[in-house]
Amino acid sequence: MNKAVFLDRDGVINGKGPGDGYITRWEDFRILPGVAEAIRRLRDGGFLVMVVTNQRCVAKGLLSESELQEIHRKMVVTLRRRKAVIDAVYYCPHDGEEGCNCRKPKPGMIFQAAREHQIDLSSSWMVGDDCRDVETGRAAGCRTVLLTAVASADSRPCHPDAIAPSLDEVVGLVLNCSGAVSSVEIRR
């Protein structure tokens, strides 16, 4: 069985887009500092790295599904040039009202990834900058990390297993934690 780190996209791999925050053009896709290095280290540490992202902007008609796929293709190629391999990208193009099984906080994308890549979810992680990501990871049986710059008690109502200020900091946490969730140090 494989183990994986599931990464949210916006706010984890890249910065949010201008205005309403949606990324609808590759020109607005800015990979955050340290991300390529972090992905490389996670994979060197034996984890598959997968992106799981809600992209309601497709349902809203802000970009087509093929345009979204093109952005993801460029993201994967750009990161690979920096020796950072993304094993798979899963996205939910639906709107909240469509009742799909893939839109986070539902764990459908993680379950699909687990089926397609033989992933043991109990030794895998979900990393995101939103409580919805934490809920998704927990629903899938993964350990969870909330990325947030301000880690006060109030900022973690969703009870992640750990809090980290950047993906860079997540790497050490994930690679040094081979035991149970309870052994994860909660960063403050």
Ligand SMILES: [Mg+2]
């Ligand atoms: Mg996000």
Ligand SMILES: [Zn+2]
């Ligand atoms: Zn969906």
